[in-house]
Amino acid sequence: MIKADDLAIFPVDQWIQDGVRWLALNLRPLFQAIKWPVESLLGFNDWVLHAIPFPAMLLLIGLIAWRSAGVGVAIFSVVSLVVIAMLGVWAEAMTTLSLIATAIVFCAVIGIPIGILCARSDRVWNVVRPILDIMQTTPTFVYLVPVVMLFGVGTVPGEVAVVTAAAPPLIRFTNLGIRMVEHEIVEAGLAFGADRRQLLWEIQLPLAIPTILGGLNQTVLTAMVMSVVVAMIGAEGLGLVVLQGLGRLDVGRAAVGGIAIVLLAMMLDRITQKLAEAKSGQRPSLFQLAMRFLRGGRREEIAALPPGEATRQGA
Amino acid sequence: MSERLRIENLYKVFAKDPGPALQVLRKGGTKDSVFETLGHVVGLDDVSLAVPSGAMYMVMGLSGSGKSTLARCINRLNEPSAGRILLDGQDLVPLDEKALREVRRTRISMVFQHFALLPNKRVIDNVEFGLKLRGVAPAERRRRAEEVLSVVGLGRWGYHLPHELSGGMRQRVGLARALATDADILIMDEAFSALDPLIRTEMQDELLRLQRTLNKTILFITHDFQEALKLGTRIAIMSEGRLVREGTPQSIVLEPGSDYVAAFTREVDRARLFDARSVMKAPAVLWRGSAGIVVGGPEGGFLLDQEEQVVAGLDGAEIARLQETGTLPAEQAAPICVPEATKLIDVARCYRADRSVGVIDEAGRLVGLLGAEQILARIANLPVQEREP
Numbered sequence: 001m002i003k004a005d006d007l008a009i010f011p012v013d014q015w016i017q018d019g020v021r022w023l024a025l026n027l028r029p030l031f032q033a034i035k036w037p038v039e040s041l042l043g044f045n046d047w048v049l050h051a052i053p054f055p056a057m058l059l060l061i062g063l064i065a066w067r068s069a070g071v072g073v074a075i076f077s078v079v080s081l082v083v084i085a086m087l088g089v090w091a092e093a094m095t096t097l098s099l100i101a102t103a104i105v106f107c108a109v110i111g112i113p114i115g116i117l118c119a120r121s122d123r124v125w126n127v128v129r130p131i132l133d134i135m136q137t138t139p140t141f142v143y144l145v146p147v148v149m150l151f152g153v154g155t156v157p158g159e160v161a162v163v164t165a166a167a168p169p170l171i172r173f174t175n176l177g178i179r180m181v182e183h184e185i186v187e188a189g190l191a192f193g194a195d196r197r198q199l200l201w202e203i204q205l206p207l208a209i210p211t212i213l214g215g216l217n218q219t220v221l222t223a224m225v226m227s228v229v230v231a232m233i234g235a236e237g238l239g240l241v242v243l244q245g246l247g248r249l250d251v252g253r254a255a256v257g258g259i260a261i262v263l264l265a266m267m268l269d270r271i272t273q274k275l276a277e278a279k280s281g282q283r284p285s286l287f288q289l290a291m292r293f294l295r296g297g298r299r300e301e302i303a304a305l306p307p308g309e310a311t312r313q314g315a
Numbered sequence: 316m317s318e319r320l321r322i323e324n325l326y327k328v329f330a331k332d333p334g335p336a337l338q339v340l341r342k343g344g345t346k347d348s349v350f351e352t353l354g355h356v357v358g359l360d361d362v363s364l365a366v367p368s369g370a371m372y373m374v375m376g377l378s379g380s381g382k383s384t385l386a387r388c389i390n391r392l393n394e395p396s397a398g399r400i401l402l403d404g405q406d407l408v409p410l411d412e413k414a415l416r417e418v419r420r421t422r423i424s425m426v427f428q429h430f431a432l433l434p435n436k437r438v439i440d441n442v443e444f445g446l447k448l449r450g451v452a453p454a455e456r457r458r459r460a461e462e463v464l465s466v467v468g469l470g471r472w473g474y475h476l477p478h479e480l481s482g483g484m485r486q487r488v489g490l491a492r493a494l495a496t497d498a499d500i501l502i503m504d505e506a507f508s509a510l511d512p513l514i515r516t517e518m519q520d521e522l523l524r525l526q527r528t529l530n531k532t533i534l535f536i537t538h539d540f541q542e543a544l545k546l547g548t549r550i551a552i553m554s555e556g557r558l559v560r561e562g563t564p565q566s567i568v569l570e571p572g573s574d575y576v577a578a579f580t581r582e583v584d585r586a587r588l589f590d591a592r593s594v595m596k597a598p599a600v601l602w603r604g605s606a607g608i609v610v611g612g613p614e615g616g617f618l619l620d621q622e623e624q625v626v627a628g629l630d631g632a633e634i635a636r637l638q639e640t641g642t643l644p645a646e647q648a649a650p651i652c653v654p655e656a657t658k659l660i661d662v663a664r665c666y667r668a669d670r671s672v673g674v675i676d677e678a679g680r681l682v683g684l685l686g687a688e689q690i691l692a693r694i695a696n697l698p699v700q701e702r703e704p
Contacts, residue, residue: 188431191390192445192496193420202448206435 020149031150038163039156041105045098054085057094065267069274076270080263089241089260096227096237096264099155099162103223104216106163107170111219112212114167115174116200125175132168140165140229148233158227158235166223173215177208213276220272224265238264319532320366320389320500325398327358327384327556333396346555358384358393360556366500366549369530373543375579376553385553386502386536390423391415402500420449424498428505430485432477438488439464439473445496456495463491466525483514487521494529503535507542519545540579544568544588552576565589585694586660591653594693595674595683602637609637614686615671617650618643623680625650630669655682659690666690 024031052060058078066074084093118125143161151157181204189203231239238261245254328336328349336355339348346357359381366372376382387393389400391407400407407418424445432441439460446456464473467487477485486506493501507515519542526533537543543550544564552560552567552575560567560576568588571577598610598617607620609629616634618627627647629637637643651665652673662672662685674683 182429182431184427184429184431185433187392188425188427188444189448190392191419191423191425191502192448192492193416193418194448195416198448202444203433206433 020146024149035151035156035160038102038106038159042098042102042156042159045101046095049094049098049101050091054090057081061267065271069271073270073274077267080267084260084263087256087260089238089256092236092238092241092257093260093264095155096224096239096261099159099227099230099235099237100220100223100268102159103162103166103227104220107167107219107223108216110163111167111170111215112174115171115212115215116178116205118171118175119178119204120196128171132172135164135168140226141232143226144230144233153234155235155237158230158233161230161233162223162226165226166219169218169222170212170215173218174208174212177211177215178204180211181207210276213272217269217272217276220268221265224261224268228261317368318365319368319370319403320534321399321401322362322364322385322389323399323401325359325362325385325388325400326396327381327388327393328355328396329358330355337397346557357381357556359388359395359398362398362553362556362558364551364558364561366532366534368532370548371526371533371535371546373535373537373547373550374553375537375540375543375550377538379555380553381556382536382538382553383504384556386425386504386534389500389502389534390419390425420445421496422499424493424496424501426486426489426493426501426503426506428509430477430482430489430509432485432488432492434477437474437476438469438480441477441488442473442491442495444492449496459495460491463495464488466494467491468521481514482510483518486510486518490522490525494531499532501531501533503533505536505538508538515542522546540583544583552579565593584660585696586663586690587658589659589693590655591657591659591662591672591674591685592655592683594659594689595655595685596689598681598684601634602641604641604643606643609634609643610681611671611684612686614688615669616684617652617671617673617681618647619681625652625673625675625679625681628670628673632669652681653685659693663690 049057058081061081062074062078065077081093084090114128118128143165147157147161147164151160185203185207186199189199194202227235227237228239228242231237231243238257241257242254242261245251245257326333326337326340328340330336330353333355336349336353336357339352340357340360344352346360349355349357362381362385364372374382374385384393388395389407391410395408398408402418402422407415410418433444436444439457442460442464443456446459451459461470461473464470467490469484469487469491472480472484472488477488480488486509489506493503507518510518523546535543535546547564549562550560550564550567551558554575560572565588567576568580568583568585571580599612600608600610601612601616602609607618607626608623609616609618611617611629611634613634614631616629617625618629620626628650629644630648633644650673651667651670652675653662653665655674655676657674666672666685666687668687672685673681674685676682
């Protein structure tokens, strides 16, 4: 009987190692060029967020939350920020926030146009789709190895990893949103003589916005997760607090980081989720659902979830 | 009436290469035989028709008959596989993308079954849509949109969102959007099929009312034969991608020509479809005298003066006495007369036993007579027998 060990072993690890090393050596200027805009924007965002005084920050985020998601979320956001400050990790939280804010900008700039291209051409989508599948099934910390080899260690390479991990949902949802636009409405656009540009700007993008905002919510949450994980390659922020706590077996310190991360994540989720919801009508977020479920008595709304909701978590 | 749209030998096969399927069809193959041998779906199989200017031209057929494919070929939402589509003599099939866009923006507009309004835009913006694509200045297109909205009776609803409107009102918006571009041809694809029956009737009446003033050339796609009869000046019936019958509503009901068409005409309310003119019989002179002329038959007649104007009506007994004695009755009853275009249902309403109904032309001259026999025979779909007076 043949055993698994009897088969010849492909030296895949060696190949990949060699490949990445070759890339790092030969395409160094390219990676430096990629790094530059990330470094600039991240540096700017980081500086701004740390420069804003604490009360002004409370006011600003409270205002954003209120305008986009209502009074409840605004109060929740302000309280969360105060708690984070009282935990003594305000500066770290601002660093994490700047990582996420920067990631949103890059994901939008890269992801939405790619998503549009995918929606307009089946050929492009057939190429992009398996890449997205691989990117989204790969555990997030697996990104760290090639990123370290190509970009080095620190906060900026960490940000590259965050952007790489957070862009796929936005691409996927942009593509989906445009493809889901009712066929008859697209036909109406064509029948009245819209060219491709008019079709995109007058019909497809406006009608895809609720779905794209849903993708943005996913991107923000993925960026949040990734901004913690990249502490392992030396990125600063709340992730570093947890990592330090674990390193020193200081459970209390790790928990402080953990609580701050959860509060920040909930805040960001609620604000961005409400944004998508306000545009599309009925779409409760996962946290809202969980709260409703815990409160009980409103299960019918959970049962009446749109089918897309099930894929939200998976995507 | 001049001809606005002419379709010549139009084929549509849903396949990358329609060549082989076209060969089969041209050799007499059918939609089914093409599907069996080549696996291609045939949308249109050698369709030719002509739409006169100002017509309400109904294309009627069941689902899968190719009626929507035909409509979509005219503005090339579906690309025809072969044939010509002549709009005012210009063939639309070979047009490139740019020229086609121009035709869609200015000469053909469309109303959709499920309205296809932009849900995120206000009613007025939806109506402006075609003009905006064409590049009309904002103030100008707003003015035009408001004008068209009041024509369809939604003048006060311009600044609401479509979801605040009922289905019938939304389709009025769809109609206004199509009218706003002032296109030569309006394609209405099952435009009223998604509406409730009562609203549908209301919209049909509304369309007829609008058409009287607008006098557009309308190509109306429907699966509802009653709707086709009610609205149409001409009807084309399609089946299996082919045109099986074409003509005026009355001629189709009288001579369906095939069992397929006859199945639709069987349930038709003939009393509302046919008018007095279509069944009247010619008046025969019974008596001439100094008082005038008496025309009619045993079931009744009319006394005419020298200008052929109807003076009085005579019943069967009076006619019999006139023929025996040659004297007119001393007291003469008022005549029952209807204009030529009166539907039989309305003729029936003024019919009285033992009297003929007179049919008069615009000048008031008697042009025909109607008895119960003629009315009932047409309603029962029997051949009208000419009986000698």
